[in-house]
Amino acid sequence: MKSLRILLFVSFTIGILQSCATGVKSRSLLFRSNEFAIYTVNRDKINVKTESSVAKTFAHPVELTEDKILDLLGNIRFREESSYGDVNQYIFEEKEVKEFALDLVDGLQKLKPNQILLVISKYNPVKSVVSHYSRTSFYIWSTDTSIEILFGELQKEISYDEQGNYFDWSNIPDIPFDHFPQSTYVLQGQGFSFKKVGGFRNKHWLVFDKSDLAKLKFEKRKKSSNEISNSVEADLKPEKKIQRDEEDGVLLEE
Numbered sequence: 001m002k003s004l005r006i007l008l009f010v011s012f013t014i015g016i017l018q019s020c021a022t023g024v025k026s027r028s029l030l031f032r033s034n035e036f037a038i039y040t041v042n043r044d045k046i047n048v049k050t051e052s053s054v055a056k057t058f059a060h061p062v063e064l065t066e067d068k069i070l071d072l073l074g075n076i077r078f079r080e081e082s083s084y085g086d087v088n089q090y091i092f093e094e095k096e097v098k099e100f101a102l103d104l105v106d107g108l109q110k111l112k113p114n115q116i117l118l119v120i121s122k123y124n125p126v127k128s129v130v131s132h133y134s135r136t137s138f139y140i141w142s143t144d145t146s147i148e149i150l151f152g153e154l155q156k157e158i159s160y161d162e163q164g165n166y167f168d169w170s171n172i173p174d175i176p177f178d179h180f181p182q183s184t185y186v187l188q189g190q191g192f193s194f195k196k197v198g199g200f201r202n203k204h205w206l207v208f209d210k211s212d213l214a215k216l217k218f219e220k221r222k223k224s225s226n227e228i229s230n231s232v233e234a235d236l237k238p239e240k241k242i243q244r245d246e247e248d249g250v251l252l253e254e
Contacts, residue, residue, distance in 0.1 A: 024137075024152075024174055027118050030110065031103040037170050038100065038107045039118040041139070046116070048177045053197050055143055060111035062142040066101040067218075072147065072208060073097050074218040075190070078154045081183040088187060090221070091136055091154055096123040108142070116141035122158060122169050133163040137172045147208040148195070150175060154184050177205070191216045 027039035048054050064072075073092050080087045100121055107117050117140050124133040137152040152175035162168035178197060185203035188194070191212060195205035208216070 024118060024172055030107050030117075031100075032166060032170075033099070034166075035096075035123065036100040036103075036119065036121045037166070038103055038120075040107070040111065040115045041118050043114045043116065046139075046177065047174060053195070054177060057113045058111070058116065059142045059144045060113050060115065061109045062111070062147070064105055064108060064147075066098070066105055068213065068216070069101040069104055070094065070097050070218045071213075071216040072149070072191075075216075076192075076206070077187045077189060079185060079187055080154070089155070091151075091186070092121070093123060093125055094218070094221070095125070096121060099123075104140070108140070111141070118175075120170055120172060122163065124163075132160070133158045133169070135169060135172070137175060139175060142210075145210055147210060147213070149206045149208075150177060150195075150202075151186060151204040151206075152176075154186070178202075 024041070026045040027041050029037065029039050031038045043054075043056065043058070046054070074090075074094060074097055076091045077088055078091055080089075100119065104117070104119060111117060118137070119140060120135065120137045122133045122135045124131055134155040135153055135158050136155055139150040139152075141148055152172060158169055179200040179202040182204070186194075186206065192206040192208045194201035194203055195207050196202070197205070
């Protein structure tokens with residue numbers, strides 16, 4: 001009898017946790033590989049404090065080409081602030097986007113009006129035994145007038161213990177739809193605006209006007225992030241405050 005009560009309690013607890021699960025915890029897998037995973041998430045499962053900031057239904061399915069996915073994602077840069085200095089770099093490598101672009105196109109075509117897509121990409125341009133993978137996560141969805149992308153982690157380094165196991169590297173923190181100050185954020189670029197939430201620009205939430213999508217073109221890089229990273233890490237010392245810009249490879253000591 002006691003065992004039965006324990007079993008019922010455990011089943012009830014699991015049911016409660018499942019019913020309360022939101023966002024990245026209530027996703028349904030569409031595609032995955034060793035480098036990325038793509039999921040659907042129902043609108044009623046995302047954690048939104050300000051409901052008016054997100055549409056109740058979406059303009060899905062939506063058709064984009066692989067090239068347009070690269071146009072959307074390939075030019076976006078972010079800033080990471082730290083006590084050692086500020087670093088500006090691209091969120092995605094060209095090869096990284098091409099890894100998941102085709103499946104992302106298919107995912108957007110499968111979306112229902114009450115769903116959005118969750119994408120998790122892990123990438124290591126060096127691919128050596130001493131280098132780490134970095135992880136980027138984002139939601140993407142379509143409205144009648146826009147394509148919207150909400151980033152979570154931006155090139156977050158993954159530990160060696162996590163990077164080889166899908167169930168480890170795909171376990172990410174919830175992606176907040178609400179505005180709050182962060183030391184890592186997307187830099188303003190061409191082709192998108194930041195979503196205003198509570199009167200503030202959320203610098204993780206990008207809004208692309210559908211009428212301007214044809215104008216977006218991926219810009220080839222002057223230097224690969226690999227070359228920049230190697231040169232910076234060789235010279236970086238804790239006692240120096242460094243500001244780095246990946247696009248032109250400039251190092252500024254302050």
